[in-house]
Amino acid sequence: MPPGEGIMKSHPATIKDIAKALGISVSTVSRALKDHPDISEKTRLMVKEMAEKLQYKPNALALSLRSNRSNTIGVIVPEIVHHFFSTVISGIEDYAYERGYNVMVCQSNELQEREAINAQALISHRVDGVLISVAKTTQDFSHLHMFLNQGIPVVFFDRVCPEIYVDRVIIDDELGGFLVTEHLIKCGCRHIAHFAAPQNLLIAQGRRAGYERALLQYNLPVRQEMIILCDTYERALEKTGAFLEEHPETDGIFAVNDSTAIGAMQAIQKMGRKIPSDIAVAGFGDGPNALICTPTLTTVEQKGYEIGMESVELLIRKIEEKENTALATESTEEKDAAKKGVRAKFETKVIIPNLIVRESTMRFPAVAQTF
Amino acid sequence: MPPGEGIMKSHPATIKDIAKALGISVSTVSRALKDHPDISEKTRLMVKEMAEKLQYKPNALALSLRSNRSNTIGVIVPEIVHHFFSTVISGIEDYAYERGYNVMVCQSNELQEREAINAQALISHRVDGVLISVAKTTQDFSHLHMFLNQGIPVVFFDRVCPEIYVDRVIIDDELGGFLVTEHLIKCGCRHIAHFAAPQNLLIAQGRRAGYERALLQYNLPVRQEMIILCDTYERALEKTGAFLEEHPETDGIFAVNDSTAIGAMQAIQKMGRKIPSDIAVAGFGDGPNALICTPTLTTVEQKGYEIGMESVELLIRKIEEKENTALATESTEEKDAAKKGVRAKFETKVIIPNLIVRESTMRFPAVAQTF
DNA sequence: TTGTAAGCGTTATCAG
DNA sequence: CTGATAACGCTTACAA
Numbered sequence: 001m002p003p004g005e006g007i008m009k010s011h012p013a014t015i016k017d018i019a020k021a022l023g024i025s026v027s028t029v030s031r032a033l034k035d036h037p038d039i040s041e042k043t044r045l046m047v048k049e050m051a052e053k054l055q056y057k058p059n060a061l062a063l064s065l066r067s068n069r070s071n072t073i074g075v076i077v078p079e080i081v082h083h084f085f086s087t088v089i090s091g092i093e094d095y096a097y098e099r100g101y102n103v104m105v106c107q108s109n110e111l112q113e114r115e116a117i118n119a120q121a122l123i124s125h126r127v128d129g130v131l132i133s134v135a136k137t138t139q140d141f142s143h144l145h146m147f148l149n150q151g152i153p154v155v156f157f158d159r160v161c162p163e164i165y166v167d168r169v170i171i172d173d174e175l176g177g178f179l180v181t182e183h184l185i186k187c188g189c190r191h192i193a194h195f196a197a198p199q200n201l202l203i204a205q206g207r208r209a210g211y212e213r214a215l216l217q218y219n220l221p222v223r224q225e226m227i228i229l230c231d232t233y234e235r236a237l238e239k240t241g242a243f244l245e246e247h248p249e250t251d252g253i254f255a256v257n258d259s260t261a262i263g264a265m266q267a268i269q270k271m272g273r274k275i276p277s278d279i280a281v282a283g284f285g286d287g288p289n290a291l292i293c294t295p296t297l298t299t300v301e302q303k304g305y306e307i308g309m310e311s312v313e314l315l316i317r318k319i320e321e322k323e324n325t326a327l328a329t330e331s332t333e334e335k336d337a338a339k340k341g342v343r344a345k346f347e348t349k350v351i352i353p354n355l356i357v358r359e360s361t362m363r364f365p366a367v368a369q370t371f
Numbered sequence: 372m373p374p375g376e377g378i379m380k381s382h383p384a385t386i387k388d389i390a391k392a393l394g395i396s397v398s399t400v401s402r403a404l405k406d407h408p409d410i411s412e413k414t415r416l417m418v419k420e421m422a423e424k425l426q427y428k429p430n431a432l433a434l435s436l437r438s439n440r441s442n443t444i445g446v447i448v449p450e451i452v453h454h455f456f457s458t459v460i461s462g463i464e465d466y467a468y469e470r471g472y473n474v475m476v477c478q479s480n481e482l483q484e485r486e487a488i489n490a491q492a493l494i495s496h497r498v499d500g501v502l503i504s505v506a507k508t509t510q511d512f513s514h515l516h517m518f519l520n521q522g523i524p525v526v527f528f529d530r531v532c533p534e535i536y537v538d539r540v541i542i543d544d545e546l547g548g549f550l551v552t553e554h555l556i557k558c559g560c561r562h563i564a565h566f567a568a569p570q571n572l573l574i575a576q577g578r579r580a581g582y583e584r585a586l587l588q589y590n591l592p593v594r595q596e597m598i599i600l601c602d603t604y605e606r607a608l609e610k611t612g613a614f615l616e617e618h619p620e621t622d623g624i625f626a627v628n629d630s631t632a633i634g635a636m637q638a639i640q641k642m643g644r645k646i647p648s649d650i651a652v653a654g655f656g657d658g659p660n661a662l663i664c665t666p667t668l669t670t671v672e673q674k675g676y677e678i679g680m681e682s683v684e685l686l687i688r689k690i691e692e693k694e695n696t697a698l699a700t701e702s703t704e705e706k707d708a709a710k711k712g713v714r715a716k717f718e719t720k721v722i723i724p725n726l727i728v729r730e731s732t733m734r735f736p737a738v739a740q741t742f
Numbered sequence: 743t744t745g746t747a748a749g750c751g752t753t754a755t756c757a758g
Numbered sequence: 759c760t761g762a763t764a765a766c767g768c769t770t771a772c773a774a
Contacts, residue, residue, distance in 0.1 A: 011439070012497070012521050016769055030769060037744060055520055060495040061436045062767035065750050068382070072409065080464065086457045093451065093478050097485075102492055105476045107464050116469075121473055124431040126383070149426055150383050261758045262663055292633055294665035385751055396761045400751060409759055433751035436766050 021050055021176035033058075039268060064126065069323070072102045074122035075256075076132040078110045078159070083287040084304045085133065088157065091308020092131060099316055101128070108135040116143035122152075129153040129315045130232040134161050136201060153318040157311040160202055167318065168348040169311040171213030173203045176300040176353040180254050180282045183298065185218045187280055187361050189252030192220070193243065195264060197231035197256045204231075207256050207284060229257050236263025241271060251279055252361075259281035262293045263344020265360065303351050310349050384425035392421055406428075429538075435497065440694070443473045444686065445493035445504040449481045449530070454658040455675045456504065459528065463502060472499070487514035493523075500524040500686045505532050507572060524689040528682040531573055538684055538689065539719040540682045544574045547671040547724040548581020551625050551653045554669065556589045558651055558732050562589075564614065565637060568602035568627045576600075578627050578655060598605030602627050607634025612642060622650055629654035633664045636731065651686040651732040662732020666730030669726075674722050683719050 015029045022029070024043070032039045032047035049242040064070040073096055089105060096103050104127060106118035115135050123129055123146060132146055132154065141161055147154045148166070155167045174248040184192050193212045198203035212222045220310055226247065230239050236255065240263065255261035262282030265275055275281055275295055283290060290297040308350075386400045393400070395414070403410045403418035421427075435441040443466055444467055448456040460476060467474050475498060477489035486506050493501055494517060501518055503525065519537070521534045526538040534578045563730050570577035574584050599619065601610050607626065611634065615621055626632035632654030636646055646666055649702055654661060654670040661668040 012494075015769095016767075026767090027769075028744055031744090034769090040743060055517070056493070057494045057521070059436070059497060059767050060492075061432050061441065061497055062750090063769085065430075065432045065436055065752095065766090066768055066770095068750070079461070080451070081454070081461045083452070083454075086452045089476075090450070090452045092477075094480075097488075102475065102496065103477075104473065105460075105464075106474075107461065109465075117468075120428070121431075123383075123428045125473065126430060126432055146426070150428070172523050215685045218692065259659075288630075289660060290746075292660050292664045295749080386753095387751075397751090398753080398762075399760055401751095402760085405753090411759060414759080430751050433766090434753085436750090436768095437752050437754090438767070 001217055012058040012059075013051075014059065015056070018047060018056060021054065022046060023177050035298055036298055043310045046286060057354065067124075069128050069319065070126045071100060072104055072125065072127045074118075074124075074125070074127035074130040075103055075105045076108055076115060076118050076122070076130065077105070078108050078133060078135050080105065080107050083289075084285060084302055088133070088303030088308040088311070089198055091305040092312045093308075095309045096316075099312075100311075101316065102271070108138075110135045112138040112140065112143075119143040119146055123147070123150055123276050129155070129319045131155050131157060131311050131315055133159040135159075136198065137245035141198075151322075153315060153322060155311050155315045155318070157307050158203065160210075162202060165346055167314050167346050169305060169307050169314060169351065170348065171191075171307065171351040171353045173206030174210040174213070176284060176355075177207035177254070178214045179210070179353070179355040180284065180298070180300055181211045181214035182218070183355055183357065184252040184254060184280055184282060184361060185214060185220065187252070187276070187363055189280055190220060191226070191245065191247070191249040192252035192254060193226045193250050195230040195253060195255040196227055196261050198229065204256060207254075208340065211254055226250070230264075231260055233259040233263040236260045236269050237324075240264045244271065244273075246266070253279060253281045255281070255283050258285040258287050258290050258297060258299055261297055261299070261360075262289055265293065265297070276359070276361050276363045280363060286356055290356070290358065294305065295362075298358045298361040299356050301354045306351055309350065314347060383430075384422075384427040385429070385430065386430070388425055388621060389418060389421050389427060391419060392425065393503040421656075440499050441497045442471060443475055443496065443498045445489075445496070445498035445501040446474055446476045446681065447479055447486060447489050447493070447501065448476070448636060449479050449504060449506050451476065451478050455529075455656055455673055456642045458515040458675030459504070459682070462676040463683045464679075466680045466683045467687075470683075472683075479509075481506045481508055482507070483509040483514075490514040490517055494518070494521055497556055498523065502526050502528060502682050502686055504528050506530075507569065508674065510571075522693075524686060525692060526682050526686045526689070527651040528638075528678050529574065533573055536717055538685050538717050540678050540685060540722065541574075541719065542674060542678065542722040542724045544577030544724075545581040545584070545727075547655060548578035548625070549585045549667070549724040550581070550724070551655065551671055552582045552585035553589070554726055554728065555623040555651055555653060555732060556585060556648070558589065558623070558734055560651055561591065562616065562618070562620040563623035563625060564597045564599070564621050566607060566624060566626040566631050567598055577626060578625075582625055598622070601635075604630040604632050604634040607631045608638050611635045611638035615639070615642065617645075624652045624657065625648060626652070626654050629656040629658050629661050629668060629670055632668055632670070632731075633660055636664065636666075636668070647730070647732050647734045651734060657727055658728065661729065663729070666733075668731045669732040672725045672728050674724065674726055677722060681722065685720060 015026050019026045019029045029047050034046040080086055093103050108115035112135055144164055157169045197210050199205055205357045230236055230365045253264055255264055261281050265281050268279055273279055278337050284300045286301045290299045386397050390397045390400045400418050403415045449459055464474055479486035483506055512514055515535055528540045531539045566578050570576055586593050601607055624635055626635055632652050636652050644650055654668050656669045657672045661670045
């Protein structure tokens, strides 16, 4: 016996319905429902009971329209089906939920065009703020400027847009790249290749820069031919063999992400070479795959959940700040600053990554000390 | 030079702003913006230009409030961080987007309480319809009845609620279970264990039923002690060893999902037994892990993207049907039917799964013929 | 303690 | 061709 035995009108109940049913005014109902002190105990109970009976649910749209805040946060990610991003979303969801915000998730499928359409939709829905990780292909950022023009706070996470100065949450990719490479060096590798992602992405730049810094710091040569563009599982399967034939001295590979590392490992194993004894391999991301492949993969924790949490946290802070100062000063300094590309009072939260050492690099452990 | 050079008022532009700027009425603006035939070419251009200049974006909330449809679809999944669900969401997103709907994703984190709160939020946001895959722990379904009481169409996918008769999109778990088990039998396994999920989930029941049917059909005994509750990677790591010591005759395992299968494989390998020669292992789901583990895993395609697409497709059909008949007949038959638990005109779309054979079961291939 | 009315942004209806 | 007005559901001065 499900509740609500046939009272259902054709439309969801409104406060007006409650008022009519009780012969009182809508304002009384409104007040009673939100426990306004002026309302008599009796009326309040009566109203609440009727609300229950009519299965009244507040209309969030009407509320938003009136209050000019939707309590909704928009999120744009390249692909939901990507462990890192789904982890971030999960973090966002959990924290936003705690703070009473809803989340509207869009995926760009790595297309700038689609990203722009998502942006439009979020603006139309009057989201209170936006979290975004930009698509690989995005070159023109006018759709992102729209948010700023509309006065909607934006926080970039992970894949930030270099030309737009707003709050950012990123992990220290450079440090991650450094840690991995340093670790490979300490494991005795002297000819370390880097399988890199397109260098228009800041994260790709960072990881590569960390790789180079480690080599320099340990007096190893940075050789451009040891850095190839290869950032997916499939491409690693294809390219690793040829690369190793051209560079047989290679004894370590740092791949820009885990799946590429795993593709490389599989290709290496197919060639009959041993991991880690012949070649040590490390990735970046620490997705579930890293534990499941053989050997298990040394990698860098990407802390998606934490990034998600931190991003919303920052965003919500901005939203609420904005709200408080809105009437006070009518201040548009920040907005203007962002628009003019001036680096103003925007935060960049840098998450420190950890190196996770697993089987794929476990060799010569003593070398670490004696180097 | 980002567009919109400082015209920004403190609030997003509305048609009223356009009207005021142009000295015409809001209704004219409204009509001009939507290319109403009555409007003169001249006015229309003028309005559109001003809209552009003021960076006018329609307010979806106001639109929804007025039209009584939000063009938004709510989705509740147990966990976004789960390859199957993120795949489904991706399918939902892509199709919904094509049809002009937005998507609001919530995760229940497998908690009934959280599921109920999500349901509340979606109702408050007046979503036009809901897609849901129920949490493992959900036992009380009153929060799902709320949707029906509110006249909001619901489609269950994958994890359906047995007591609520609405549209469903599922894969044929029974068939999947059958195919896997039959395959194991054909590979020469005679003592096949099943690592099952809690039997309150229909999908768990189905997979197990398929397992049993296959055994029966091939004249093998169905032994309850060969069926254990074990449905996560971690538990498989823990329990597989003890299980195999108790049942050393085991020569095949069908796990209810891939990660459990992989956990079992790792435990088996740690014991020094060979896969597939000593024990063949198969999973269910065909996530990315299945390709990355060693040996690669025989499994059943779960077709998440397709399930997502089919679910929204079905849901949108219901939404639009409802809309068309709404004024016509004021019909509540369906709603009533669902409420009374009567199986009415609801569809169940069954997706046919495919068996994917990989290394973890590749042995005695010839047996298949001679059995 | 309760009611009235204006307004959030939009569109549809009715009048010019 | 264009304009005024009501309505969608809700809150909140202001009045009573």
